Amino acid sequence: MAHRHGSFAFAAAVATLALLTAAAAQAPGGARTRADCEREYTPRRGQEGKDVVWAPTEDSMLVRMLEMANVRSDDKLYDLGSGDGKIPIAAAKLFGATAVGIEYERELVEHARCLAAAERVDDRVTFVQGDLFEADFSDATVVTLYLLPEINVKLRPRLLAMKPGTRVVAYSFAMGDWEPDETLDSFGDGSAFYWLVPANARGRWTFWPTSAGEVFDLDLDQRYQMLHGTAANGASVSGRLRGDRLELAFAENGARALVAGTVEPERIVATVTRGATTAEYIGTRR
Template identity: 45%
Template structure:
């Protein structure tokens, strides 16, 4: 005769067996998932990026083992995996589709880079990717425009690479044609706008008035009543350079680094050794990128124009 304890044990074993069968069936189903070219996503359709395009994106960003790469809308994971496998970087893929996340994780395991790559199910506009030194993406122009204000909150020098689509009126620093699409690279610039007091060079009472739109820098210097435009000013990440002709007509070359309200570096003039200089900002910097509201308006206008 079957005891009550034996019957209870049998029922528990049956339940565990059914649960194990269900988990096994789900795992088999999930592991067999294969995306279809052109399938709909949250805001985009999925089109795989050609291998040669992926390689060129990472080359242009000069990815190194010390980098932290975030791929926004990572799809099948190939960009993040390539960053780890070919360039030795640590990489994170942010993807809204959980099936794609599972697929990417399996592919990272197969590629032998699971210790360097992770994939997370996330909305790229809600996720935190502020630790990135390199950001990659294959999104749509309207999404790129929405991302611009978020990107400009990142550390100066962060490299941003986009496959096929631009960032509106933010001119790229470098472009390439690889595979069937264009590749665009930008560096997040420091904000050097505002009024500065220059010291350390021996030049008398020198001030700088700098204006900046994205990474395009302009401005002039003041020596009392004399004002002179800067010569070939430029900024790449936190690195700033410009020429300056002093009241005696000598052309100085300045190269330095922007760190908050301070610029430090070296100034040289023909036939003379370089001297250290410092500039301090007086007052506030000006915005160098449109506000979030303006970017969203641009994105909405673009979406409306392409829907016609």
């Protein structure tokens, strides 16, 4: 698990967010401004919601979270429990992403829609009033959340069922015993946790060389992104997944064999390195 401390090179993004927010306070013509939205409704820190109390994410931290997830213009981001909509709005404004916020409290949804219009990103940002345990976010490439630990754990099976490589970032609270792939400690602003949804590599695999080489078998067990198991020769196998990317190592004939590849639904396309020799293999699940 990687750790990051202190600051990213994110000052420009935070400054841009502040400038754009200031610009939204003076919308042209008859367009609504942030001030209009805040006169109509202002959420109160600590106000009760269905599953959590509302608390805003600090601007500096939300930029870090979006950078941590490597958000791009071709991403579709879902923010679960989106509150006032800060994260989806920032994802669209700063990174050009399409974003969806899911929020149970109707007043917060209407407020977030107003702010998205004031920030002129309502063409790329949608806010949905609904229960995040019932909402469909299966087409997300990025999921963000600022929820309580027990809510994160309750959502964990749905997150793990998403497409391998989906990026998940949580603010303040982790995901139970699913260790993050990366942790950001930002003193004063809290912590953020990052996961890549792992592929399913569990099972008994036979690896066939695409040209010269010997067939070998691996029996793999999986706990989240971590892999362990046994080779046909009885040697222990250990490794990990980063999305659909797999890395394994085991002892073979007194040397170390390394397997690196991509996990597909029923096969692994891999390069196997033994000393100075590499060979291409296809692994099939038995």
